[in-house]
């Protein structure tokens with residue numbers, strides 16, 4: 001895909017696709033602070049958006065994301081105006097599944113998605129490797145993660161992202177709101193909350209003026 005997109009005359013130098021193989025912390029350290037937009041596109045209810053989204057937001061990226069996992073908590077903290085939400089919520093996902101999800105209906109309704117699938121199907125992105133993306137097309141038969149259902153909403157919100165990106169000061173204001181309000185996810189606050197609400201444990205007082213301070217404090221606690 002990179003070969004096709006990076007050599008497209010219309011795209012020119014405006015976009016380059018780069019795949020960084022063997023993703024790991026040393027690469028994350030470079031990519032995350034450099035990112036403008038963090039894409040957290042998991043289907044609502046799959047709890048797939050965990051901590052990467054926090055790393056991006058606290059390093060100044062804006063997020064385009066579904067109402068899934070920690071995306072919800074981040075949006076609550078940074079404010080709905082500083083977060084790009086798209087797609088179905090958990091209730092809508094459940095209702096659609098109960099009704100009987102047929103991805104084909106959504107593809108049929110979406111000219112943009114139809115075109116994208118058509119490009120993949122006709123090997124536009126894989127000229128030298130015929131049908132290498134066939135598994136993607138096959139997966140759309142069941143489309144377990146309901147990509148087809150969320151697609152138009154995703155595309156529409158990407159338009160909003162693009163529009164804001166053309167206004168650097170507006171964009172940066174939202175970045176700053178993200179950075180400032182991500183302080184909530186500090187591990188200090190997080191561990192404190194776990195200690196109180198989930199583990200039901202209290203701090204163990206340590207008497208640092210006494211070499212045996214730890215033992216004393218522990219035996220005190222045992223007596224209590």
Ligand SMILES: *Cc1c(COP(=O)(O)O)cnc(C)c1O
Pocket residue numbers: 023024025028048049050051052053055
């Ligand atoms: C944070 C991180 C993860 C985990 O990301 P999640 O979004 O929580 O799944 C995995 N790999 C690397 C290199 C990371 O930095």
